[in-house]
Amino acid sequence: MSFAAVRTPSRASSSKTPEPFRRNDRYDRIDHRASQDDDDDDDDVVEVVRSPLTFASPEIKALSTLRGSELYRDITRPVDVGLALQVRLAKDPPRIRPELEAMRLLDFFIAYVQERELGNLGLDVVNEHASSVSEVIPPWDFVWVDDYIIDPSLKHVREIEPLDKVNGYALTDELVANGGCNCPDDECDPRTCECVRRANRCYPFVDAYYQRMLNGDDGVDKSKPTGDFNFIYDAYGRIHPDVPAGEPIFECNKNCSCSSACHNRVVQKGRKVPLAFHKTESKGWGIKTLQNLKRGTFVGAYGGELLSDTEAERRAEIYERELGTTYLQDVDNHIIKVHLTRQILERKLAESGKLDDYRGSAAKERKMVEYVTRVANLIEFYDEYMKVHVVASGDTELQEAEQRRSDGKPASRQDKDAFRRQRGAALQRARQVAERERQRLRRLDPTKTFPDEYDEDELADPGWRFLSLDDPDLQQEIVVMANERSEMEDELRLTVDSALMGNYTRFFNHSCDPNLLHVPTYIDDASILRPLLAFFTSREVAAGEELCFSYAGEAAAVDQDDLPASSPQSPAKPARRSRTAMHPPAAKPGRDTVAAVTASAQDAARAATTKHKRLEIKCACGAKNCTGRVFF
Numbered sequence: 001m002s003f004a005a006v007r008t009p010s011r012a013s014s015s016k017t018p019e020p021f022r023r024n025d026r027y028d029r030i031d032h033r034a035s036q037d038d039d040d041d042d043d044d045v046v047e048v049v050r051s052p053l054t055f056a057s058p059e060i061k062a063l064s065t066l067r068g069s070e071l072y073r074d075i076t077r078p079v080d081v082g083l084a085l086q087v088r089l090a091k092d093p094p095r096i097r098p099e100l101e102a103m104r105l106l107d108f109f110i111a112y113v114q115e116r117e118l119g120n121l122g123l124d125v126v127n128e129h130a131s132s133v134s135e136v137i138p139p140w141d142f143v144w145v146d147d148y149i150i151d152p153s154l155k156h157v158r159e160i161e162p163l164d165k166v167n168g169y170a171l172t173d174e175l176v177a178n179g180g181c182n183c184p185d186d187e188c189d190p191r192t193c194e195c196v197r198r199a200n201r202c203y204p205f206v207d208a209y210y211q212r213m214l215n216g217d218d219g220v221d222k223s224k225p226t227g228d229f230n231f232i233y234d235a236y237g238r239i240h241p242d243v244p245a246g247e248p249i250f251e252c253n254k255n256c257s258c259s260s261a262c263h264n265r266v267v268q269k270g271r272k273v274p275l276a277f278h279k280t281e282s283k284g285w286g287i288k289t290l291q292n293l294k295r296g297t298f299v300g301a302y303g304g305e306l307l308s309d310t311e312a313e314r315r316a317e318i319y320e321r322e323l324g325t326t327y328l329q330d331v332d333n334h335i336i337k338v339h340l341t342r343q344i345l346e347r348k349l350a351e352s353g354k355l356d357d358y359r360g361s362a363a364k365e366r367k368m369v370e371y372v373t374r375v376a377n378l379i380e381f382y383d384e385y386m387k388v389h390v391v392a393s394g395d396t397e398l399q400e401a402e403q404r405r406s407d408g409k410p411a412s413r414q415d416k417d418a419f420r421r422q423r424g425a426a427l428q429r430a431r432q433v434a435e436r437e438r439q440r441l442r443r444l445d446p447t448k449t450f451p452d453e454y455d456e457d458e459l460a461d462p463g464w465r466f467l468s469l470d471d472p473d474l475q476q477e478i479v480v481m482a483n484e485r486s487e488m489e490d491e492l493r494l495t496v497d498s499a500l501m502g503n504y505t506r507f508f509n510h511s512c513d514p515n516l517l518h519v520p521t522y523i524d525d526a527s528i529l530r531p532l533l534a535f536f537t538s539r540e541v542a543a544g545e546e547l548c549f550s551y552a553g554e555a556a557a558v559d560q561d562d563l564p565a566s567s568p569q570s571p572a573k574p575a576r577r578s579r580t581a582m583h584p585p586a587a588k589p590g591r592d593t594v595a596a597v598t599a600s601a602q603d604a605a606r607a608a609t610t611k612h613k614r615l616e617i618k619c620a621c622g623a624k625n626c627t628g629r630v631f632f
């Protein structure tokens with residue numbers, strides 16, 4: 001850590017509102033106060049304070065093994081030149097015509113961005129809040145990458161080993177065959193395109209969109225009109241309005257015979273809408289759209305270094321402690337969860353010699369899908385129950401009973417009482433939620449009538465869904481599988497770090513009422529574990545609006561009323577979980593949920609005050625439903 005003698009900044013004391021600054025504005029609007037203040041006669045007051053760490057600091061740069069490597073020397077160099085210019089202007093602002101220096105920096109930056117964007121639209125810079133020459137552009141301390149740069153230590157990610165056979169059975173491993181499609185035309189026909197079938201096979205779980213394999217023998221009924229078998233995109237390259245939020249995307253790719261004219265190639269062609277870097281009033285830099293956007297429009301994909309969970313945790317602590325911010329994004333989607341659930345179930349079936357009953361024909365495969373879907377849903381209900389009912393309840397008896405259940409210990413009479421008590425509370429809660437929903441529907445249609453009793457679909461509270469399982473053995477089995485899946489997720493989870501390498505999407509800020517969501521997208525890379533995180537608009541966005549997503553994950557981002565009706569197999573809407581979350585604080589609970597519950601109950605007070613372990617940034621999104629916090 002370095003210490004330097006610096007003068008107390010007097011610029012901060014000025015309360016004058018800075019003039020707006022735009023690329024084509026006259027540059028003499030830049031506030032020169034920093035340099036003028038240097039003339040103040042307080043030269044004798046020299047304080048020794050720690051120089052602020054930035055992403056350009058050697059300590060932070062050292063986190064990236066790639067940034068300094070030969071391989072990346074060429075893409076790193078322009079950044080370092082730009083950064084040097086920016087830092088020099090910050091430290092030693094020119095006293096004569098600073099606007100010329102500002103213009104030079106701005107033009108240099110815009111040209112750099114234009115070049116990285118590979119002939120796409122480039123990005124403008126809109127800055128109404130520049131207060132010094134160096135602030136006319138965003139901090140230029142990252143290398144531009146649009147893809148994932150895989151940390152060399154992630155050997156298991158680069159070369160995925162097939163899973164060991166169990167009882168003579170080969171299990172479905174991490175890879176999904178990506179042979180591409182053989183469509184005869186430049187533009188694929190979704191009824192016959194192999195990429196649709198691949199999507200069908202990879203993700204027939206939970207939501208209706210890819211459940212076609214449950215209806216036809218090979219998943220695609222060629223007699224049906226094209227309309228029933230669309231790609232996920234419409235003719236304009238936007239996600240179809242009837243696609244459930246967060247549904248994974250499988251694009252045609254380098255293995256396919258179709259050309260770039262194919263409708264099933266959107267993310268890979270890059271952004272087609274004009275955006276701008278935008279200096280916000282209180283959230284640092286952000287990104288805004290310069291044109292009206294329809295719902296489902298692609299606006300960018302997260303790029304950066306792909307890290308293991310361990311490395312991400314290590315970096316999270318350093319970023320949080322030293323910089324008070326983070327650019328870590330977990331790759332933690334529903335598709336990964338169901339895939340791991342499938343592996344657990346296949347292993348169990350293989351051990352008991354029953355796996356043949358679930359593979360080998362379309363009918364048997366359908367049985368497997370139904371089984372995986374049911375168990376994946378129950379695990380989700382259990383996880384949600386633990387989060388909402390157990391952690392939040394403060395009921396130590398219930399927490400201890402759940403801890404014993406998780407440890408596989410038999411339930412005592414006291415434990416059973418605690419479960420029964422909670423079951424009653426969950427039912428009451430589920431009824432209240434159902435009643436509110438009925439009232440909402442009645443407001444929309446006053447003629448609507450309902451039976452006296454709430455039906456199963458209405459009682460969708462996840463706590464109730466888990467606790468109402470009348471089979472304690474099944475409940476116990478779900479708890480064991482939930483823990484097993486958590487451990488697998490811990491081991492396999494990948495995180496994208498765009499602190500040192502990334503693109504403009506690293507500037508998307510958080511909002512509690514977001515207009516973006518990110519969608520797992522598979523293109524050339526077939527690995528289920530590392531989809532690209534592609535950002536799409538979740539509603540119409542007006543020109544000039546800032547583009548934001550929810551750092552808490554997609555569940556918070558999706559207006560539940562916007563979702564299409566659930567399929568018979570899908571979980572009820574309130575049970576939908578976060579699909580992807582901004583990397584949580586370094587002190588996030590371990591994956592053994594129950595142990596985490598107990599720990600967090602005991603450590604609650606300490607956790608709340610240990611700043612370096614928990615980033616606490618006051619949310620400035622300004623939304624009506626703002627929770628007041630950026631990280632969760």
Ligand SMILES: C[S@@+](CC[C@H](N)C(=O)[O-])C[C@H]1O[C@@H](n2cnc3c(N)ncnc32)[C@H](O)[C@@H]1O
Pocket residue numbers: 282283284285286324325326327506507508509510511617618619620621630
């Ligand atoms: C991924 S970065 C986003 C880009 C960032 N604004 C910048 O200038 O580099 C996340 C950081 O942005 C800021 N931020 C994002 N959303 C915010 C919000 N709603 N309110 C306040 N600060 C926010 C926080 O400092 C957070 O640590």
